[in-house]
Amino acid sequence: MKEMRAFWPYVRRERKLYLLGFAGSLFRFLIPLSVPLVVKYLFDDLLRSDSLTRSDKLGQLLLVAAIMVGVFFAVRAPMEYVRQYCMNRANNRILTALRRDAFAKVHALDAKYFADNRSGEIGARFFDDVEKIRGYMTAVFSNVWIETIVLGCVVGVMVTLNGQLTALSVLLVGVQFALAHLLSKKVKAATRSLMGYRSVMSGFVLEKIQGALWAKLFQAEKRDREQLDGHLEHYDRLADRQASRQALSLASVNVLSDITPFLVVAAGSLFVIDGSLSLGSLIAFFAYVDRMRAPVAALVQAFPIVAEGGVALQRIFDFLAIPVTVAEKEGARTLGRFADAISFERVSFAYNGKDKVLDNVSFRIERGKTYAFVGESGGGKSTVLQLLTRMYDADEGTIAIDGIDIKDLSLASLRERMGVVTQDNFLYSVSIAENIRMAKPDASEEEIRAAARQAYAHDFICALPDGYETEVGERGVKLSGGQKQRIALTRVFLKNPDVVLLDEATSALDNESEKRVQESIERMRRGKTIVMIAHRLSTVVHADRIFVLKQGRIVESGNHRTLLQANGYYKELYEKQNAERPSPSESRVS
Numbered sequence: 001m002k003e004m005r006a007f008w009p010y011v012r013r014e015r016k017l018y019l020l021g022f023a024g025s026l027f028r029f030l031i032p033l034s035v036p037l038v039v040k041y042l043f044d045d046l047l048r049s050d051s052l053t054r055s056d057k058l059g060q061l062l063l064v065a066a067i068m069v070g071v072f073f074a075v076r077a078p079m080e081y082v083r084q085y086c087m088n089r090a091n092n093r094i095l096t097a098l099r100r101d102a103f104a105k106v107h108a109l110d111a112k113y114f115a116d117n118r119s120g121e122i123g124a125r126f127f128d129d130v131e132k133i134r135g136y137m138t139a140v141f142s143n144v145w146i147e148t149i150v151l152g153c154v155v156g157v158m159v160t161l162n163g164q165l166t167a168l169s170v171l172l173v174g175v176q177f178a179l180a181h182l183l184s185k186k187v188k189a190a191t192r193s194l195m196g197y198r199s200v201m202s203g204f205v206l207e208k209i210q211g212a213l214w215a216k217l218f219q220a221e222k223r224d225r226e227q228l229d230g231h232l233e234h235y236d237r238l239a240d241r242q243a244s245r246q247a248l249s250l251a252s253v254n255v256l257s258d259i260t261p262f263l264v265v266a267a268g269s270l271f272v273i274d275g276s277l278s279l280g281s282l283i284a285f286f287a288y289v290d291r292m293r294a295p296v297a298a299l300v301q302a303f304p305i306v307a308e309g310g311v312a313l314q315r316i317f318d319f320l321a322i323p324v325t326v327a328e329k330e331g332a333r334t335l336g337r338f339a340d341a342i343s344f345e346r347v348s349f350a351y352n353g354k355d356k357v358l359d360n361v362s363f364r365i366e367r368g369k370t371y372a373f374v375g376e377s378g379g380g381k382s383t384v385l386q387l388l389t390r391m392y393d394a395d396e397g398t399i400a401i402d403g404i405d406i407k408d409l410s411l412a413s414l415r416e417r418m419g420v421v422t423q424d425n426f427l428y429s430v431s432i433a434e435n436i437r438m439a440k441p442d443a444s445e446e447e448i449r450a451a452a453r454q455a456y457a458h459d460f461i462c463a464l465p466d467g468y469e470t471e472v473g474e475r476g477v478k479l480s481g482g483q484k485q486r487i488a489l490t491r492v493f494l495k496n497p498d499v500v501l502l503d504e505a506t507s508a509l510d511n512e513s514e515k516r517v518q519e520s521i522e523r524m525r526r527g528k529t530i531v532m533i534a535h536r537l538s539t540v541v542h543a544d545r546i547f548v549l550k551q552g553r554i555v556e557s558g559n560h561r562t563l564l565q566a567n568g569y570y571k572e573l574y575e576k577q578n579a580e581r582p583s584p585s586e587s588r589v590s
């Protein structure tokens with residue numbers, strides 16, 4: 001019941017609705033309980049009475065019938081409405097709160113979590129698991145309690161009719177519960193495996209949907225389908241196992257439940273033969289034993305539902321409890337305008353905790369200047385930006401802005417100061433204007449257009465069928481790589497941040513577009529601090545300082561001229577690139 005502890009605050013918030021629903025339930029269930037007693041009265045006192053005349057009997061019968069019909073329509077029906085409405089409303093509100101918290105958790109999670117897990121698996125928790133809790137809540141907060149109370153009341157009335165028969169009935173019901181409890185453990189284990197695997201399968205399917213076009217290019221459709229068949233077969237086996245355990249549980253318990261009224265009536269008949277029990281009492285007793293079947297069946301059926309919901313609940317709270325390592329400190333400071341310098345002091349970092357991607361790196365970035373990181377692929381250039389934007393935290397060393405450790409800053413104020421363009425820019429499946437507006441939600445149309453002109457994006461946007469209102473498709477599939485890059489640049493121009501981080505920001509552009517965007521970036525340099533990452537050294541020759549990274553270490557730094565003079569690794573890279581561009585007119589390296 002560990003999951004219940006985490007769940008309790010959600011339930012507590014809806015306690016008024018639950019209490020109201022609970023009160024409604026009591027009436028709805030307890031009123032029908034009076035029926036067998038009324039039947040007993042009719043049999044033993046009214047129908048067989050010698051002292052009452054026919055018309056008296058008819059009069060009383062009519063009165064009893066009128067009271068019963070009145071009570072059922074005037075009390076039971078409205079109470080049924082109250083019960084259904086309040087319970088469902090409370091359940092829905094809790095599901096909404098859980099979904100809201102799960103979504104907030106998605107935003108709080110570290111970049112590492114997304115690198116290690118498939119998004120489809122997270123989605124499965126959000127939809128499947130949360131929905132599974134609905135049945136659990138109905139069972140635990142409504143049915144289990146109500147049925148237990150109803151059962152208690154039935155047993156209470158039965159005791160007044162015959163103690164020994166009641167004891168026999170309770171014993172038989174006890175055996176049913178013990179069996180149901182025992183078998184529900186097996187159902188729970190099977191459910192856990194089933195739900196865990198469903199998440200894995202959701203992750204697989206979502207990834208394959210996203211990569212469906214790549215599957216065509218690699219002719220991987222058959223392989224993908226075979227893999228899916230493998231998943232489905234395994235899932236089917238798990239589902240079968242769960243179904244068979246559930247069926248075994250219900251079948252064993254149902255047979256006991258079916259035979260119970262007969263056994264009790266057979267035993268009760270002995271008392272009637274002895275004359276210690278009236279026939280009316282035995283009929284009433286039979287009605288109550290039969291009435292026990294519904295709450296007992298409901299309670300027994302609740303076992304697998306509670307087991308399944310408990311697993312779902314545990315999975316959701318496990319997800320909500322994933323520790324967040326890149327977290328904001330309590331009382332974090334707000335970063336004002338960037339005034340002086342960013343410094344990396346002996347920074348080391350490994351994504352997997354052991355293989356260092358940055359090794360003892362130190363450098364300083366001063367306000368208003370342009371810096372570049374160059375070097376071999378996989379050398380750790382992008383990682384510098386990942387650490388600076390706190391997607392990951394450095395394992396050793398300190399990163400500071402204007403002398404304040406970035407771990408002491410609020411995440412929002414840190415990221416507010418920065419504008420990022422990468423090779424793989426994420427666009428939402430909305431219009432171009434809305435995508436650009438992400439950078440500044442209250443931007444006017446004129447501001448958006450001005451930013452787009454600066455990023456050399458305005459002309460191509462206007463040439464699209466719906467201009468700025470063109471929908472870009474999922475992840476921006478309807479745009480070319482270069483167009484997406486220019487939209488990302490437009491966002492940065494619009495955001496107008498203090499520090500601009502460009503990670504291969506012009507790599508997808510043709511020569512002409514790149515030249516123009518570079519000109520825009522040149523204009524942006526005034527008053528801004530720019531950190532660029534580039535393979536093509538031609539794009540960084542104007543940087544005030546270039547850091548050359550090799551295997552996670554800064555092996556050289558200086559401006560383009562001094563680095564060439566140093567005759568080191570930078571020059572080697574530079575000459576290699578020039579050799580790949582035979583015609584001097586093609587090379588824009590000055």
Ligand SMILES: Nc1ncnc2c1ncn2[C@@H]1O[C@H](COP(=O)(O)OP(=O)(O)OP(=O)(O)O)[C@@H](O)[C@H]1O
Nearest residue numbers: 115351352357375376377378379380381382383384
């Ligand atoms: N999220 C991640 N999880 C684990 N390893 C990662 C992750 N991101 C990058 N790496 C690894 O860290 C190393 C440095 O990656 P990084 O992206 O910083 O290199 P880079 O110099 O920017 O390379 P490129 O020029 O090819 O973009 C690489 O070996 C890469 O495989």
